[in-house]
Amino acid sequence: QVQLVESGGGTVQAGGSLKLSCELSGNSAGSRCMAWFRQGPDNKREAVAVIDGDGTTNYADSVEGRFTISKDNAKKILYLEMNGLNSADSAKYYCASDKWGCTLINGLPSLVQHDYTYWGQGTQVTVSS
Numbered sequence: 001q002v003q004l005v006e007s008g009g010g011t012v013q014a015g016g017s018l019k020l021s022c023e024l025s026g027n028s029a030g031s032r033c034m035a036w037f038r039q040g041p042d043n044k045r046e047a048v049a050v051i052d053g054d055g056t057t058n059y060a061d062s063v064e065g066r067f068t069i070s071k072d073n074a075k076k077i078l079y080l081e082m083n084g085l086n087s088a089d090s091a092k093y094y095c096a097s098d099k100w101g102c103t104l105i106n107g108l109p110s111l112v113q114h115d116y117t118y119w120g121q122g123t124q125v126t127v128s129s
Helices: none
Strands: 003-007 010-013 018-025 034-039 045-051 057-059 067-072 077-082 091-097 123-128
Touching (some): 003 091, 018 034, 018 123, 034 067, 034 077, 045 067, 045 077, 057 067
Antiparallel strands (some): 018 077, 034 091, 045 057, 091 123
16 A cells, blocks of 8 residues: 655745655655646646656646656655746645556656556645735
8 A cells, every 4th residue: 555645835926936745655666657746726637747767757848847856765755846836836736656557658657647546635835926
């Protein structure tokens, strides 16, 4: 069984930065695809970024160049460093992990929600203007 616990959310001014963390308990994170998704006021959950066991990353167009996903396999922690935040980034951010192995699409780890089995409870990020 895998459990994911996010932290690091909060309120930040537009243009500011925030770093989220997700602690994984259970099986090793080394071989997993681990991802960040977010759900805004419209309640649509969208992909943000993913990293696979080899460190290959994939980002949503909306965050490319502003957000950086990384992980510490020894500590079993996934990170999301967010810079240049704007109001459109306000959402609840969820950490997710695959169960059966990383799904690749065109050679990159998947940003598709149904490819992820384990989910955290989320951490709220609010960007004020």
